[in-house]
Amino acid sequence: MQDFNLHAPRGANKRKRIIGRGQGSGRGTTAGKGNKGQQSRSGGKTYLGFEGGQMPLYRRLAHRGFSNYPFKKIYQTVNLFDIEKRFEDGAVVSVAALKAAGLVKSKLPVKILGDGDLTKKINCEIEALSASAREKIVKAGGVVKSASDSSDNEK
Numbered sequence: 181m182q183d184f185n186l187h188a189p190r191g192a193n194k195r196k197r198i199i200g201r202g203q204g205s206g207r208g209t210t211a212g213k214g215n216k217g218q219q220s221r222s223g224g225k226t227y228l229g230f231e232g233g234q235m236p237l238y239r240r241l242a243h244r245g246f247s248n249y250p251f252k253k254i255y256q257t258v259n260l261f262d263i264e265k266r267f268e269d270g271a272v273v274s275v276a277a278l279k280a281a282g283l284v285k286s287k288l289p290v291k292i293l294g295d296g297d298l299t300k301k302i303n304c305e306i307e308a309l310s311a312s313a314r315e316k317i318v319k320a321g322g323v324v325k326s327a328s329d330s331s332d333n334e335k
Contacts, residue, residue, distance in 0.1 A: 199211040199212050253289065254288055255288060255289050255290060255291035255308060256284050256285075256286060256288045256289070256290050256291070257290075257291050257292075257293050258278060258283050258284065258290060258291070258292050258293070259292075259293050259294075259295035259296055260292065260293070260294055260295060260296040260297070260298045260313055260316055260317075261295060261296025261297070262283050262296075263283075263292070263298065263302065264296060264297065264298055264299065264300065266281040266282075266283065267281070267300065267302060268300070269300040269301055269302075270300075270301055270302070270303070271300075271302055271303070272302070272303045272305060273292075273302050273303065273304045273305065273306065274305040274306065275290050275306065275307075278290060289307045289308065290306055290307060290308070291306070291307070291308040291309065291310070292304065292306050292308070292309045292310065292313045293310050293312075293313055294310050294311075294312030294313035294314075294315070294316055297316070298316045298317060298319075298320045298322070299320060300320060300322075301320055301321040301322045302317060302320070302322040302323075303322060303323045303325070304317055304322060304323065304324045304325065305325050309324060
């Protein structure tokens with residue numbers, strides 16, 4: 181055997197099965213689709229959940245109640261240990277500052293979570309904060325100014 185004589189192992193390359201080409205081919209007449217009926221016809225497909233004309237299960241069951249799923253608010257999360265690493269003492273933490281620091285990428289609203297310890301004083305101007313994050317920022321001597329604070333004051 182020579183190095184340049186390469187070929188696939190026996191049985192690796194299978195020939196495409198050609199159907200519906202006369203009785204002599206062995207796959208003629210019904211072409212592997214059985215006898216009569218919807219599935220044997222061309223274009224004889226049904227939709228998902230079709231039950232042969234019987235009222236489908238998804239239409240028989242009652243659909244009641246309300247789901248908040250389409251209206252839920254999704255946040256990008258940033259933890260306090262990331263802010264501790266990337267920001268100096270007295271820095272203003274806003275969405276623009278987080279983008280500049282590489283902590284936030286998309287246009288989704290931002291929420292700061294309280295994972296990690298904070299030793300620096302920071303001025304936080306973010307839409308949403310967890311209770312533990314708010315507590316840690318205030319404890320470190322920082323100022324928290326969020327959108328929820330201003331809406332509380334207007335009421």
